[in-house]
Each structure stands twice: as C-alpha cells, then as structure tokens.
Amino acid sequence: MRDATPAPAPRTGAGASSLFPYLLLAPALFVVGAFFVLPLGFSVVGAFEGNEGPTLDNLGRAFGLYRTDLLFTLLIVAASTALIGLGAIAIGGYLTLGRNAKARRILAAMYRWPLFIPFIVAAQAMRGFIGQNGLMNNTLIWIGLMPPEWAQSFLDWRGIVITFVWKQLPFATLLVAGAMAALDRAGIEAAQNLGASRMRILLGIVIPQVARNIMVALVLSFVTMMSVLSVPLMISGQSPTMLTVAMAWRINALGDYGTANALGLVACIASGLVAWAWLRQSAREAAR
Amino acid sequence: METQPRGTPLGIQGLAVAYGRTQVLHEVSLAVGAGEFVALLGPSGCGKTTLLRSIAGFVAPSAGRITAGGRDITREPPERRGAAMVFQSYALWPHMNVAKTIGYGLAVRGWDKARIAARVEEMLRLLRLEGLGQRLPAQLSGGQRQRVAMGRALAVDPEILLLDEPMSNLDARVREGVRHELRTLQQSLGITAIHVTHDREEAMILADRIVVLEEGRIAQVGPPEELWRRPANAYVADFLGATNRLPLGDGVVMFRPEEGRVLAPGETLDGPVFEGTVAFCAYAGGRWRATIRVDEAEALVDVPERLEAETAVRLGIPREAAHLFGATAPSRESHESYAEAG
Numbered sequence: 195m196r197d198a199t200p201a202p203a204p205r206t207g208a209g210a211s212s213l214f215p216y217l218l219l220a221p222a223l224f225v226v227g228a229f230f231v232l233p234l235g236f237s238v239v240g241a242f243e244g245n246e247g248p249t250l251d252n253l254g255r256a257f258g259l260y261r262t263d264l265l266f267t268l269l270i271v272a273a274s275t276a277l278i279g280l281g282a283i284a285i286g287g288y289l290t291l292g293r294n295a296k297a298r299r300i301l302a303a304m305y306r307w308p309l310f311i312p313f314i315v316a317a318q319a320m321r322g323f324i325g326q327n328g329l330m331n332n333t334l335i336w337i338g339l340m341p342p343e344w345a346q347s348f349l350d351w352r353g354i355v356i357t358f359v360w361k362q363l364p365f366a367t368l369l370v371a372g373a374m375a376a377l378d379r380a381g382i383e384a385a386q387n388l389g390a391s392r393m394r395i396l397l398g399i400v401i402p403q404v405a406r407n408i409m410v411a412l413v414l415s416f417v418t419m420m421s422v423l424s425v426p427l428m429i430s431g432q433s434p435t436m437l438t439v440a441m442a443w444r445i446n447a448l449g450d451y452g453t454a455n456a457l458g459l460v461a462c463i464a465s466g467l468v469a470w471a472w473l474r475q476s477a478r479e480a481a482r
Numbered sequence: 483m484e485t486q487p488r489g490t491p492l493g494i495q496g497l498a499v500a501y502g503r504t505q506v507l508h509e510v511s512l513a514v515g516a517g518e519f520v521a522l523l524g525p526s527g528c529g530k531t532t533l534l535r536s537i538a539g540f541v542a543p544s545a546g547r548i549t550a551g552g553r554d555i556t557r558e559p560p561e562r563r564g565a566a567m568v569f570q571s572y573a574l575w576p577h578m579n580v581a582k583t584i585g586y587g588l589a590v591r592g593w594d595k596a597r598i599a600a601r602v603e604e605m606l607r608l609l610r611l612e613g614l615g616q617r618l619p620a621q622l623s624g625g626q627r628q629r630v631a632m633g634r635a636l637a638v639d640p641e642i643l644l645l646d647e648p649m650s651n652l653d654a655r656v657r658e659g660v661r662h663e664l665r666t667l668q669q670s671l672g673i674t675a676i677h678v679t680h681d682r683e684e685a686m687i688l689a690d691r692i693v694v695l696e697e698g699r700i701a702q703v704g705p706p707e708e709l710w711r712r713p714a715n716a717y718v719a720d721f722l723g724a725t726n727r728l729p730l731g732d733g734v735v736m737f738r739p740e741e742g743r744v745l746a747p748g749e750t751l752d753g754p755v756f757e758g759t760v761a762f763c764a765y766a767g768g769r770w771r772a773t774i775r776v777d778e779a780e781a782l783v784d785v786p787e788r789l790e791a792e793t794a795v796r797l798g799i800p801r802e803a804a805h806l807f808g809a810t811a812p813s814r815e816s817h818e819s820y821a822e823a824g
Contacts, residue, residue, distance in 0.1 A: 380573035383540055384631075388587035388638060389561040398586075402577040 234462075240455035252456035259440075259453075264460060266434040270351055271419045274358035279412050281363045286371035286404075287396045291382070302371075309364040313357075317428035320357045324348035353429040354436070358419050365418075366411035373407035374400055406476065413472045417465045437461050489517045489674030490551035490564065490641035492537065497546035499532050499698075506532045507698045509546065519668055519675045521689035523682060523721070529698040530678045531646060537676060538567045538644050550642060566640035570647040572631040574619040580606075580630050581615035587638035605633040608667070625656045632664075636671070643668065645677040649684060661687050682722055686710070694718050716807045724805055726781040730754055733808040739771060741803035742783040744795045751798035756781075758797050760789045 242248050257264075285305050292298045308316065323329045326347040334340040348356065377400065385395045401408070426436040437457050444454040492514040499507040507529045514520050522530040535541040537548060539560035548556045555563045566587070574583060584605050585598040593601070606612050609629040619627055628648060635643060648664075649657045665688050668675045679685050685692050686706040694701040694709065694717075702714040713719035716727070716736060724736040735754050745751060758776040765771075769784045774797050783797060 378571065378573060380569045380571050381575055383538075383560070384567070384569060384573040384634070385575075385586065386540075386560045387538060387565070387567045388634070389590045390586070391561075391590075394590065399575055403575070 237455045237458050238462075240451055241459045243452060243455075252452040253459070255453050256456035256460060260437065260457060262434045263437055263440050266351065267420070267436045267438075267461075268464060270354050270358070270436065271416055274355050274362065274419055275412050275416045277355065277359045278363050278366045278415050279408060281359065282366040282370040282411060283396070283401065283408065285363075285367045286374045287392075287400065289371050290374040290377070290400060291392045291395060305367050305371075306364050308361055309368070311361070313361055313422050314424040314428070316361045317357055317425045320353060320360070321349065321428060324353050324356060350430045350432075354426050357425050357429055358422070361425075362415045362419060366408075366415050369407050369411040370404060373404040377403055406479065409472050409475065413468055416468050420461055420465050488639075488641070488672040489643075491516045492642055492674060492676070493547070493549040494533075494537070495547045495549075497533070497536060497548065498544050499529075499536055499541055500544050505698060507536070507543070510695075510698070510700055511546075512693060512700065512703065514674060514676065517672045517674055519665070519677065519688060519690045521685035521692045522676065522678045522695060523680070523685045523692050524695035524701075525680055525721070527697075528695040530680075530695050532698075533695070534567075534644050534646055534676060534678045537563075537642070538565055539563050563642075564640060565642040565644050566635035566638055567644040567646065568631050568635050568648045570650060572619075572627045572648075572651075574627055574630060574634075576619055579616050579618055580611060580622070580633075583619075583630055584633040584637050586634060591638065601637055605637050608636075609633045624652055625660065628652060628660065632667075636667075636673075641674065643673050643675040645675060647678055647680070649679075649681075657684075664688065694721060711802065713805055719805045719807070726783075728754075728756060728776055728779050728781055730806065733806055735799060736805045736807065737781075737799045737803050739782040740784045741800065742781060743798045743800070744772070744774075744783060744785050744789065745798045749796075749798075751800060753799045753801040753804050755796055755798045758795055760791050760793045760795055762791060763789045 241252050242250070244251050285301065289298055289302055292301075311319075321328070324347070325331075326345055326349075328348075330348075331340070331345040335342050335345060347353075381399060381403075382395055385399045390398070421438065422436075423438040423442055426439050427442070437460065441454045441457045441461075444450040444457065492512075494510060494512045494514075497507055497510045498505070510529075510533060512520075522533055524530045532541055536543050539555070539558060543556065546556070547554060550564055578586070581599075581602050585593075585602045588598045588601055602615065606615060609632060611626060611629055611633065614622065614626065619630070622630065628651070631648065645664075649660055652660060661684060677685070677688055679688075689706060691703060691705055692709050693703045696717050702709060702718045709718065710722055713722055713724065713736075716734065719736040720727075723738045726737050726739060726742065727734050729735075743751070745755065756774075756776045758774040758781075760772050761775045761780065762773040763770050763785075765788075766784070769786060770788050772783050772785050772789050774781050774783055774795060776797065781797065789795065
C-alpha cells in the first residue's frame with residue numbers, strides 16, 4: 195500500500211479559517227448587540243441618571259412611590275404562574291391519562307384557542323365577561339346559582355389573574371402536554387398494571403419526567419406576564435396596579451424616563467431571579 | 483420456596499379484538515392451568531402481543547370473555563386483574579431508582595416503609611441485584627434492567643405473570659442464562675405465566691405448553707415436544723424449523739435440515755426418499771450444510787462430510803421427521819414414492 199498520510203495543512207490559512215465561524219455569527223451578534231443589549235444597557239444606565247450626574251434618586255422614587263405596585267405585580271404574576279402550572283398539569287394530565295377518548299379529543303382541540311387571541315383583545319373580552327353586569331354574573335344569576343345582590347365586579351386584581359391565566363394557560367399546556375405525550379406509554383402502563391391510580395401516576399410517574407418542561411413553561415409565562423401592559427390597563431387601571439402601568443404613566447404623562455428606567459430595572463431583576471433559579475436547578479439536575 | 487402452585491388458572495373464551503376495521507384476534511379460546519407456563523409463539527403481527535395486552539387490560543376486546551380463577555375480568559381495569567406484566571422495553575421509570583421501582587406496587591398497596599424495604603431486599607437478592615438499589619435505570623446494564631422489570635412485577639406477588647418478549651433486547655449470550663433463571667423462578671414461585679415470544683427456542687425451553695398463533699387465530703396448542711414432533715399444519719411446521727418443503731404425491735413433505743439424510747448407496751430408510759443433485763455445500767460449524775436440488779425444488783440438509791457440487795445423491799427423510807401436509811396449491815407430481823424406500 196502507498197503511504198496515505200496526508201501532507202500537513204499549510205499553516206498560512208489557519209488564522210483566516212479560525213475566524214470564519216465568527217464572521218458567520220457577526221450579523222446575528224450585531225443585531226442582538228445593537229437592538230437588544232445596547233438599549234437594555236442604556237435603560238439600566240438611565241435608571242441611575244439624574245439632571246446632575248449619577249444618582250440613586252430614580253430607584254428611590256421608584257421604590258417610594260411604587261413599592262405597593264411592585265408587590266402587587268409580583269403577587270399577581272406569581273399567583274397566575276401557579277394557577278397556570280396547575281391548569282397545564284391538569285389538562286396535560288387528562289390528555290395523557292384520561293379514559294374517555296371523546297373528551298380527550300374535544301379538550302385537545304379546544305385548549306389552544308386562546309393562543310391565537312392577542313392580550314389586548316383578551317382583556318377587552320374579559321371586561322365584558324367579568325364586570326359587575328358582565329356575562330359571568332348575569333349567567334350565574336340567570337341559572338339561579340347566585341342572588342343578584344351578590345353580583346360584584348371582578349375588574350381588579352382578580353380580573354387580571356383570570357385574564358392572564360386564560361391567555362397564558364394554552365401556551366404552558368402546549369409545552370407540558372407535548373412533553374407528556376412524548377413519554378413512553380409503557381411506563382404509564384407499567385404503573386397502571388401495578389394498581390396505581392391515575393392521580394398517583396400523574397404525581398409519581400408523569401410529572402417528575404416532565405418537570406423540566408413544566409419549569410420552562412412557567413418561567414416563560416412569568417416573564418411574559420411581567421411585561422404585559424394592556425391587561426392591567428384595561429382590566430384594572432386604578433391603584434394599586436402593575437409596574438407596566440406605572441412605567442407607561444411615568445413616560446407618557448410625565449416624561450420621567452429616569453423613574454421608568456428604574457422600574458424597568460426592577461422588573462428585569464424580578465424576571466432575572468426567576469430565570470436564575472431555574473437555570474440553577476437545571477444545572478443541578480444535569481450534574482446528577 | 484413453595485411447591486404448591488400459587489398462580490391462578492386463566493380462561494379465555496372466544497376472544498376477538500379489532501383495531502379499527504382490522505380484526506387482530508379471531509375468537510381465540512385458551513385455558514391455562516394454575517402455575518402453568520404458556521408461551522404465545524408467532525411472527526410479528528400474528529396477534530400474540532394483542533392477546534397478552536387484552537389479558538393485562540390494555541386492549542378492550544370486541545367479543546369474548548377472560549376469567550382469572552373463575553372471576554370474569556373482561557371489563558376490569560388493568561389495576562384490578564391480579565396480573566403483573568413485564569414489558570418488552572422494560573418500561574422502567576428514568577427518574578426512579580431500583581429500590582423505589584421494585585417497591586412501587588407495594589407502596590400503591592399501602593405497605594409501610596419497613597415492610598417494603600424488606601420485600602425489596604428479598605427481591606434484590608432473588609434477582610441478584612444486591613447493592614444496586616440506589617441506581618437509576620440509566621446506570622444499569624441491559625440484563626440488570628430486565629431483572630429490575632421482573633422484580634417490579636414479582637414484588638407484588640401476582641397471580642399471573644405476563645411477559646412481553648422480555649428477552650428480545652438482551653444479548654444472545656445473556657439470554658441463555660436468563661431463560662433458565664426465569665424458568666426456575668417461575669417454577670419455584672408456582673406462578674401462572676404467559677410469555678410472548680417470536681423465538682421458538684426460547685418458547686421450547688421455557689414453556690409447559692406452546693400456543694402458535696397465525697394471523698389472529700390459534701394454529702396449534704401443545705407441549706413443546708408434541709409440537710416439534712407433530713406440527714398440525716405447514717405453518718406450524720415451518721415456524722418450528724421444518725423449513726424444507728418438497729412436493730410428495732398430492733401434498734408436500736416438510737422437514738428440518740438437521741433431520742434429513744443423504745443415503746449411502748443401497749441404504750434403505752423408513753420414510754420418503756428423493757433423487758437429487760448437490761447444488762452447493764457450505765461449512766456451518768461442526769457439519770456441512772448441503773443444498774440439494776430435487777427437480778425444481780431445493781432442500782437444505784446437514785451432512786457430516788463435504789459433498790461435491792453436481793453429485794447425484796439420494797435424500798432420505800426418516801418417517802418420524804417427515805411432516806406430510808396436503809398441498810394448498812396444486813404442486814408438481816413427484817414420483818419418488820414412500821414405498822420405494824420402505
């Protein structure tokens with residue numbers, strides 16, 4: 195056989211070829227840098243800018259004026275996230291373990307609808323549904339489940355939570371139910387075969403295997419809801435309200451970019467903490 | 483260890499299953515005795531797994547009855563059938579360690595922790611998995627996984643053990659050992675076992691009785707030796723290794739390569755004899771396997787010595803090894819008669 199050892203590659207081209215992958219990445223990096231990182235940086239810097247140089251006044255004002263709103267926002271978003279998690283697990287669980295094939299088909303076809311409705315339209319529809327003389331109260335009174343004098347408006351924090359859950363649940367369910375559907379059926383059958391009830395299978399077999407997907411769905415939902423302006427604005431604009439409303443108010447009515455930036459920073463930190471908790475947990479799982 | 487069978491007799495009467503418009507099982511009836519080991523044997527698509535899954539309760543039959551110990555379980559959900567199943571994929575839970583997996587059925591039954599731990603230890607010992615209780619499935623070998631799946635099923639002390647090709651994912655070398663272990667285990671526990679397989683050797687070694695399935699119907703039921711010696715039809719014969727098929731009279735004779743013989747000049751034999759020529763001869767390890775052409779047909783025969791191609795030979799099939807069946811399709815007449823050699 196002839197000597198098939200390849201000649202050593204010429205070293206002259208090595209520098210250029212090792213740069214090539216970065217060249218390919220450059221347009222994407224530029225877009226991310228110019229349109230995302232830079233403005234984010236400006237708004238972070240803006241949070242510490244005053245008329246006379248760097249200051250903590252903006253953050254002070256943000257906390258002083260909007261402490262209640264911050265708490266209100268976190269509570270609403272946390273409650274909505276928890277409800278979305280429960281709802282997604284319940285729907286995904288029924289789609290995976292339900293015995294009635296027809297009910298499963300109907301549920302699978304229906305749960306996605308709200309995905310295609312914008313937040314603002316959802317909020318608008320909710321106003322008509324959960325107001326004092328809204329469809330919900332009228333229906334409850336009409337079928338005799340509730341006396342008319344009980345009718346009250348849900349157009350407050352409860353309305354925001356209801357709208358958030360209604361709008362964001364399908365998204366979370368899509369991720370969670372998809373992961374559940376991808377599980378090995380035999381694993382579920384094995385548990386069933388050993389006598390486990392469906393609730394036990396859901397808690398002990400299904401959820402642990404899709405926990406990561408549930409976390410992804412919840413983190414993404416949390417961050418999305420933190421940034422929605424239309425829903426709190428339309429459902430409940432009065433005080434206390436969510437940070438997004440306060441930010442819009444500072445900018446549109448007062449031209450106060452400093453405080454708005456400070457509020458934005460707080461929202462970023464809240465979202466960032468959630469993302470950090472999630473990443474830390476995934477890293478711990480990966481290390482196992 | 484008990485000697486009395488602990489298992490339950492299982493009865494299947496006129497069981498029919500359809501997936502959509504495809505009829506998978508046609509009126510299958512079968513009686514399995516307490517503590518009996520029955521193998522469901524057949525190629526893929528014959529309905530053997532469907533039959534097993536109907537017994538387990540994962541497939542709803544369109545007609546027929548299933549009874550366990552006289553109790554009608556046809557409409558019972560899987561968890562109330564007293565049958566534990568070992569899955570082909572093992573179906574271990576990736577997030578659950580071996581001890582928790584084996585103890586799962588016991589936890590479902592509300593056993594307290596100490597009792598579960600003791601039973602799990604016992605199963606780990608029985609299945610030679612000592613010290614592996616804390617491992618996850620991903621940290622086990624194929625054979626160990628298979629034993630964990632077995633342990634999970636046996637831990638609940640089931641009346642009936644259902645095995646869905648539990649050895650098809652094992653190396654041939656490991657499989658040999660596991661077969662004997664499984665048989666010993668089943669006999670010592672006295673449990674009723676239904677074992678699905680497409681491996682005839684596995685079925686022969688394990689089972690008290692073999693059920694050969696053909697397109698959703700039972701082709702033959704019987705002890706391994708009986709099926710081996712007297713296959714009821716060409717399908718069973720072919721599946722049990724009698725793959726040679728030579729036309730004889732109005733029908734065909736089927737036989738196994740290792741049971742056919744090349745006769746010495748002048749030698750007589752009680753059984754059909756064919757005149758043929760050697761087409762090909764290859765070493766098959768300890769013996770030679772000759773392809774012998776008889777008119778238009780060919781047959782494989784094991785011979786002790788190499789045969790030269792184009793040699794004229796007489797191929798004899800001892801009467802007890804010659805399985806005669808009426809031809810389904812008209813076949814060419816072949817006049818090497820029985821009597822000539824007899």
